[in-house]
Amino acid sequence: MESLLTAIVAKKAELDQLRARAPGGAGNLDHTTDLELTYTSNAIEGNTLTAVETTMVIEQGITVAGKPLKDHLEAIDHFEAIGFVRDLARSSAPLTEMAPRDLHRLVMLRSSPNIAGSYADQGRYELTDAGRHASVVSSRHGRRRPTIHDLQRGSRKIE
Numbered sequence: 001m002e003s004l005l006t007a008i009v010a011k012k013a014e015l016d017q018l019r020a021r022a023p024g025g026a027g028n029l030d031h032t033t034d035l036e037l038t039y040t041s042n043a044i045e046g047n048t049l050t051a052v053e054t055t056m057v058i059e060q061g062i063t064v065a066g067k068p069l070k071d072h073l074e075a076i077d078h079f080e081a082i083g084f085v086r087d088l089a090r091s092s093a094p095l096t097e098m099a100p101r102d103l104h105r106l107v108m109l110r111s112s113p114n115i116a117g118s119y120a121d122q123g124r125y126e127l128t129d130a131g132r133h134a135s136v137v138s139s140r141h142g143r144r145r146p147t148i149h150d151l152q153r154g155s156r157k158i159e
Helices: 002-021 025-044 051-060 069-090 098-108
Strands: 125-128 131-134
Touching: 025 051, 025 069, 051 069, 069 098
Parallel strands: none
Antiparallel strands: 125 131
């Protein structure tokens, strides 16, 4: 275990030296990662923009002929929501109920503003080996616990 910790400390020192040589390199990596995450996440949800088109929409603010406006708006919303998550991760403040609601609001802000940040008005169900059941009731509070699926989904296909 001690040798593992020593190796980790050495690798961290090496990484810090490399960061000093390329200031802004981590920011470039974050930006590229955020673009890729935006593209892949939206593609899973049925967005028709390609990776290159997603990058152009976000970086240059263009629209792609023949592509739905909603796809463009989803890409912009998602990219900005990732920045919000990065800010949350860097913050020392504790997470509150508002963090997932604010994240949901950002993800849906332009593409589905009527449901952005709002709780779902329908019940949610959990699929278990025994079948489909209503969301779990919290015995501690005597009421159903809010879960991330309690937020409105819009056209998302999450089950």
